Amino acid sequence: MFNERSLTISQECEECPIRHRAVCARCETDELERLEQIKYYRKFEAGQMVIWSGDKMDFVGSVVSGIASLTQTMEDGRTQMVGLLLPSDFVGRPGRATAAYDVVATTDLVMCCFRKTPFEEMMANTPHIAQRLLEMTLDELDAAREWMLVLGRKTAREKIASLLTIIARRDATLHLKAGSGIEGPIVFDLPLTREAMADYLGLTLETVSRQITALRKDGVISLEGKRHVTVPDMERLMEEAGDDSDGGLLV
Amino acid sequence: MFNERSLTISQECEECPIRHRAVCARCETDELERLEQIKYYRKFEAGQMVIWSGDKMDFVGSVVSGIASLTQTMEDGRTQMVGLLLPSDFVGRPGRATAAYDVVATTDLVMCCFRKTPFEEMMANTPHIAQRLLEMTLDELDAAREWMLVLGRKTAREKIASLLTIIARRDATLHLKAGSGIEGPIVFDLPLTREAMADYLGLTLETVSRQITALRKDGVISLEGKRHVTVPDMERLMEEAGDDSDGGLLV
DNA sequence: CGGAGCGTTGACGACCTTCAACCTCTGTGG
DNA sequence: CCACAGAGGTTGAAGGTCGTCAACGCTCCG
Structure with missing residues (x-):
């Protein structure tokens, strides 16, 4: 198979379809420029693994297009999806070295990635990023709790x-x-x-x-x-x- | 019944049992002093409602001692607990006006509260608080996802x-x-x-x-x-x- | 053509819920 | 002091929902 991972996709942040919903939503023009310098795109085909649970996770990123899923698997093979990642959703946890879940491309997928260390440095001195990430994480927590009702009682x-x-x-x-x-x-x-x-x-x-x-x-x-x-x-x-x-x- | 809500409990932040795990964990001495000025304690008896889902939520706070639970209820009465709040856990969502879940004191409970507006203002210019809150929220999200596996597959x-x-x-x-x-x-x-x-x-x-x-x-x-x-x-x-x-x- | 991936349908049974009776402990009131 | 109600908990019997196992259909592709 043709490995699409290495494809270069050029895209201006200003024209990005997820510009106003992703982790960069609150960034000013100058902040965006700095992000633009460290970002890179990755493509995945439907069915491809993005990350294996437990693996070292040296990047974080946003879903630009397509859908990915977060799943947990028990030793005997039972699996539970714990998150559905749609365009603008964020993947990865700053401050953690390894992935906690499997991430799979459910459809063809494009992600906008940042190497973890530069991103963490930017986060430390760019409050707009941390603020937005907090907001998004709180939303995800609400969605997860909503889903707990579905799983437990419906x-x-x-x-x-x-x-x-x-x-x-x-x-x-x-x-x-x-x-x-x-x-x-x-x-x-x-x-x-x-x-x-x-x-x-x-x-x-x-x-x-x-x-x-x-x-x-x-x-x-x-x-x-x-x-x-x-x-x-x-x-x-x-x-x-x-x-x-x-x-x-x-x- | 004796209403314990109005009791004044005096406690120095420095000696607080949850000082190093709560939302204030990363605060410096001067930041802590400002928090100390706006904080107040509330006590609840086992079984008492702390907040009703949908109600206006004019405070946020941390569990100091005891256990509280977050629950969702469907119209027909089916209920699902979506969170178990232990000492140092945070209650409330900055930026949201109303409570999304019922919060119930499962045991006798002491909370360290802040009125929402002053807290939000402090958060805006105290990165240590926002950083810690992000960390805690990410932990809670992990716990919620762990629980989704339990609910869905076990x-x-x-x-x-x-x-x-x-x-x-x-x-x-x-x-x-x-x-x-x-x-x-x-x-x-x-x-x-x-x-x-x-x-x-x-x-x-x-x-x-x-x-x-x-x-x-x-x-x-x-x-x-x-x-x-x-x-x-x-x-x-x-x-x-x-x-x-x-x-x-x-x- | 054969096979793989995805999906549908049927038969059967296990697991869990539902409904009900009953137990213990605690606090209250006659 | 005892009776009684209520909360919390246990246990049993019956039944329903959903999982398991299996067969089969469809489409795409080499």
Whole structure:
């Protein structure tokens, strides 16, 4: 296979699609210039490992495009996804030498990376970066806790509906920037295989498949192919997820 | 009942039991003096609500002694504990106006509080506080993700063993400060009711009770009363938890 | 064509929940 | 002083949800 890791991708920070949501969101022009000097891009193909748990982690970075997943694995092979990394999400922990989780490219993936030491130095004298990272970490903590409720207390059907809700909501905030209302059917593609969904939800892939079929038969969603989903009534889906229909706190 | 909230408790930061682990851990003497001016203590009795989810949250603070829990509740009453707050843990989110979770005093509780606005102002010009808060938040995120594996993939027996392991480990790091080895039996009291354990583990209280009985019958633990636990062989307990026996990353 | 990857469906059974009875301990009031 | 209620906990029986094992379909690709 062609190793794409070494590809050089040139991109100005000012035109970066994640400029205003990533760890650099609050940086001023001069700060951005310094970041620009130490950044480099890496590409991964779908399915490729980005980092192995326990390995030395000599870089940190942001997801620019594509999706990556954070997973934990037990000795006997049971695995649980503990995070879904979307564009602008941050990978790596300043101050820690080794990776705590496996990071896998779920789709083709582009990351904007910094070697750890220069980044940590910049963080020390650039409050804007540390502030933004704190904000992002607090958001992730909220998302993780939200997910604990899903894992601990929801039924298989509710779990699927919850996942679909999250993906639909994220897609909505991405696409319709203008406040074109949340009415009408919502359409999106599942970025995950049935197995990845199962790992996310603490289910087996068979149960995921069955519950998706059930939601389809009950008219909550409709499918074209395996991955293309239409949600005719978003409120209905959220009821199935067991959430308040007035929308969660998290975006 | 006697309302203990208004009690004044005087305590010097320098002599504070959580001085070196809490959000103020990195503060210099002068920074500590400023914190001392805006801090105040609050006491809660076991079972008392500290904050209701959705309520306006006009303070933040640290747990000084006792245990509090963070819980989420669904409309139909299902509840999931999403965090266990031990001494030195931080409560509240700078930058957010309302509480995202219920906070309940699980035992009698003392908190060191700051009104939110003055604290946020201090944070803005005291990097030591923001740095420490970032560190603590990253630790909490790790703990939450560890817990996602427990909730999503472990059996009831493994869940109980995991909880016991966490409590035992924490108790060990608290008590034997000198490196007196991790050999020999470990003894501690459960700070949670069976119901609270169930809420933490995503189980019913009956299942918790049955699995504790099973672990006792199998000699993994022994009990005096309902709450006093002896672990004769810590390694055995960790095997039951499904963890690597060589100890997790998290303390 | 054969195989791999992804997905669906069925049969069966284990694990856990649900519902219920009962126990112990503690504090309260007659 | 005892009765009683309530909280916390244990145990049993029955049933449902979801996991396991297996067969099969589809699409893509060498």
